[in-house]
Amino acid sequence: MTEHIDHTLRGRWTPTAAPLPPHAVKLLRDRTGLGDVRTPARAPHVPPSALDDAARAALAAVVGPGHVRVDRDSRLGRAGGLSYVDLLRQRGDGDLAVPDAVVLPASPEQVVAVLEACVEHDVAVVPFGGGTSVVGGVTADRGDKAAVVALDLARLDRLVEVDPVSRVAVLQAGLTAPKADRLLAAHGLTLGHVPQSYERATIGGFAATRSAGQASTGYGRFEDMVEGVRLATPVGEWRLGGAPASAAGPDLRRLVVGSEGAFGVITEVALRVRPRPAVERYEGFVVDGWDRGTTAVRAMAQRRVAADVTRLSDVDETDVSLALAGGWKIGALKAYLRARGVRRPCLLVLGWHGASEAEVRRRRAETLRGAELVPLGRALGEAWRHGRFRGPRQRDALMEVGVCVETLETATHWSKLAELRAAVRDALVDALGRCVVMCHVSHVYETGASLYFTVLAARDAADPIGQWQVAKAAASEAIAGLGTISHHHAVGSDHAPYLEAEVGALGVGVLAAVKRALDPTGVLNPGKLIAGDFHPAGLASPGDR
């Protein structure tokens, strides 16, 4: 257990200094004007713990003294998530919010008792799983409380129950995705939930943030897998679920899923699971231009024969990906594509999972029927698969050489997809000047798709946080009205100011009403999901849109 907890934390705030390959640095210099400056990390400031002795004793009485940690490393290990701004702060830029203690309960019952103690002692609680939030979802904000603790769920790491007939498994919230899959593999089962954060993210985090993974086109979004939830709240424990579908009032599970620790702490999740696929096949294709690419993947989704993994890069992302791949025979590839009349190559990776080669072959044929794609073969698909968790790790090296690197994502209906992509791209270029903006579709639905942007620019050494905040605000403004502020990264504190534009003042008011009901004193994850004061006396007046 201890090993597991330490693993979760190792290297979180101390960047690993893996060097970038020289051709990648050259490409960044050429395209972003990046200079030749090393920007090593500095140790961030860690203030003394504000947790008073009475609160610490009360928490220790619940979880045991060894599981209330106030040492520097434990606190720094839960100081924020993995956004670019989080990384800057962890490297000594700006002010890093550090929790006053880390509390490690061992059971759902202990989580309830921890919340009771926090209410009594005026302590804010930030639920903490893998710490992979990129939207400020785990920032140690104390709000109006006397102190703030990180409630680390790492010890809630059991596979509680498996129902192989119904294909439902109950998993504890602190299980990382790889460990959950290992435990399920013993039963021949898998979650099929593979976000880029897979190696560190947890079951509770997936549920709290409405996660979507790289194979979600095939396996469904995490919320589609949730059969039941167990939530610890300051007013008691709440359990939901028990049927595959229901019309017994609104689906309250969907109110817990996506609640980001603001309504309670998810301690267990009952999930629909599937047999582990015997065969996984990934392939690369190229299509000529973004419009033809989105038309092709739209047809696959609307014919309901999409591959489990469907990932379409725009021209810029394709160009950079191929350039960075390095080992590839890029010249030969470009000639091959020119010979096939492809002027503006967009890379498409498709992946199918199945119980047999025959099933995968059959499904592949259905997906590809009528699509005008240039096949690049399985090696390129496998190359994507092997590198698919690399992104977050590469950021440490990029940070070292002075790059501003961040991602953001959205989703909209098919008819607005091109407009939304252009609007976000333009907003980012306007804000950042010389930069690389890459985009891909990673999730397709019958009615629309997600857009995932990666941005690379030369860091403004004088005000790196301000530089990105201006660009992020511009992108968020571009999204409002055209798409959702987040397709799978959640709201956190970064998107909270934009939520009202999406769900209306009544929507924010309803969320606040639910929070008041479940967390009357407001100890839970202050500043996340609901911006500012969540205790308005009432709702907007009649006539509100």
Added chain:
Amino acid sequence: MTEHIDHTLRGRWTPTAAPLPPHAVKLLRDRTGLGDVRTPARAPHVPPSALDDAARAALAAVVGPGHVRVDRDSRLGRAGGLSYVDLLRQRGDGDLAVPDAVVLPASPEQVVAVLEACVEHDVAVVPFGGGTSVVGGVTADRGDKAAVVALDLARLDRLVEVDPVSRVAVLQAGLTAPKADRLLAAHGLTLGHVPQSYERATIGGFAATRSAGQASTGYGRFEDMVEGVRLATPVGEWRLGGAPASAAGPDLRRLVVGSEGAFGVITEVALRVRPRPAVERYEGFVVDGWDRGTTAVRAMAQRRVAADVTRLSDVDETDVSLALAGGWKIGALKAYLRARGVRRPCLLVLGWHGASEAEVRRRRAETLRGAELVPLGRALGEAWRHGRFRGPRQRDALMEVGVCVETLETATHWSKLAELRAAVRDALVDALGRCVVMCHVSHVYETGASLYFTVLAARDAADPIGQWQVAKAAASEAIAGLGTISHHHAVGSDHAPYLEAEVGALGVGVLAAVKRALDPTGVLNPGKLIAGDFHPAGLASPGDR
């Protein structure tokens, strides 16, 4: 427009006296002890309207005087839904709750203004679509208000917008399903939502009740189609939607869908639509025994190759269905089945929709791969299809001859399905004595299925309402803990007392908190969804389960 409204109401409370075929009556006599007594309907008592002049004038100022109706026929036409108890009351048994007026707004804006007027004049509002609720969802309960009006949405009957690229259509709430499909057919599109109430039920009702239709295994439940909603509430209008998927906090659309008029009045719904199928193929099969039948349809669902319509009858329902079919050569059929070793025939109807014969053939082959079914051919499938909306109409004739006839439904995970079916069946037989209890699975999911029960007994002439209420309570108690209180009929007033057992005191408390936020004075659909007083000062104390 006027034609449409009248059509909705004609014959609603005056049962049509279509005679039952003699062999059906004989079967009922043999199996339920039904006597030879005619029980003609009596005209129900209609009290004078309690709507005062000021309220009436305020409503008329919004919708026009001709659209505030207080005549007997209009009021009786919206007096309750279509449950067995509703039908008894409409036939003169017990007390019928009759709305004091019927208000017919013409636009979403008028609905908001009607709600404002009702708040000001202390008038309760029962949103009314097709009036097909079978759970007391449209009972004219005034709660603690001075009067109650039925807010009939029949004039909100427009197809507002079609996005053929994204396959999203915005439909107004008062559109009946057939009219919605006719409007969509002009664009080559369909909803694919076909519940037994299809002929009269409305878009708003489907959304408000989390409806599921006979083809929902293929097209998804109604909630799965909802891309966006427009809700009129006493504190203003609330709009949600705009992306196919999102992680921008909890999915608040799912809080509106299933809210049964208790949080607001749904005025428009943005729905995922599909191309009208060029080919529909229905077939009958038989499988030997319930366990083999559920194993077969479970395999189809878990392999994700289920037919769009998947409907498995138990032995009793199969037996009665074949006996009532009459025209069928039942003797020959039974010999055919015996020759194939089938001792306990369970009828399975499967239906596939597709763009071409080839697609349907391919999908059919996938569904049937490995399943041990005895084919009965397309005639039986088509017979089911042609009779699929007949059930509600046959009830009038059954009422006439003194039958107690009702349906109820639930859902659970596969591993509990047999236990749940037996428990409900036993509870009904214990409560009713000599009776026919039939059951079928009509919706299959990867993790479970629905169970739909039809009950026939000789009516207790002395206390027909009490007779059924005892049986319903016994069935509901049997369901609690094993399944959901409703898979697709919703909560209404009939299931409201059982909701806490399913979603916990915290769940009911959260629903009450949302209602307080959106409907602070409680004018909306009193007594539905949330049982009793919905204004508790707070939630259950800590330690609540």
